[in-house]
Amino acid sequence: MSQPTYLDSVDHPVIAIVSGVDREVERGEDILMLGYSLVLMAPIFAPIAPPKVLLPLMALAFVISVCLARMNFLGIGRKLSAAMAVQEGHDLSLLRPITDIFAEHPKTTLTDGFNPLKNPMRTAKSILGAMMINPFWMPIFYMLGLQFAEDKQLSLLNQAVIDVEQKTAHWR
Template sequence: MGLAKHYLETGNRSVSTIVKAVDKDVERGENIVILGYSSVLMAPIFAPVLPPYILLPLMAIVFGVCACSAHKHFQHIRRKLKHSLALMAEANVGLLLKPLTDVCASYPSQTLTESFNPLKNLKRTFNSLVGGLLINPLWMPVFYMMGMHLNEEKSFISLNQAVMAVEKKIFPKHQD
């Protein structure tokens, strides 16, 4: 089954359709992020059985996989929103969805290669080194991947806030 290239349904080409679909995709992205956190929080269950030199790299891998999945999902949302706006081609649609497009533009399309490169992320590298030195050197990769994970979470938080701002414009009566 192929992925849809835009948010517009065949019979319904409205702004509310786009906003609802983006909101649904943002929720999926947040679920990916929460999956990473919850998986790592369950790691102490395996601590009595697995030694730290096995468990800690596994935690880093879980954070890395979830961060990569969330990153790809955010890029997919960006692409679908861009295609939907191109298909709508109405001036007022662009103004209504401006908060969404601003968030998508404010988070640069950084590749995962750049995210994994410690030399291009000196602050994250420094923080993971300090954390590893304070606790245990085996924690360094966990902290580095957690930094990637937090960056992806920030992008979804911003996108969710933008969706809520657009919903307030479109559905002013339904808000509490």
């Protein structure tokens, strides 16, 4: 079974790769927005679920969306590497802004991200927020910080895709 790439269309290889990456970045952003949306819909269930049940479920929604977004991000990197290996030399230098993002990010694994001892600043902010509102909110604030980190990665990748699209606009 061959590894999936972005070279399924008949366009110029660079354009096919960029459009495939763009599509996957949008999917990752949709995953994160689904996590935000599920948490924002939590007040609907407030009359039937007590806070000690509802608040951990909100944190769990963030956990799932963060994990799915990271899997999507890593999948983009695998497909990009496979496509670039197949298309050696075809103006692949134009893809440098995108490949630079994958060289720099993700800086830490999700295992490190979920460990409060390895993220003292996020932990401190979460504890402060929990003291101000409700102790049950601490995991939600912590997971929200992870959500923001994944969103930042995808926005950097999206900006790199926009830069490459502007460079290749004359090929379309």
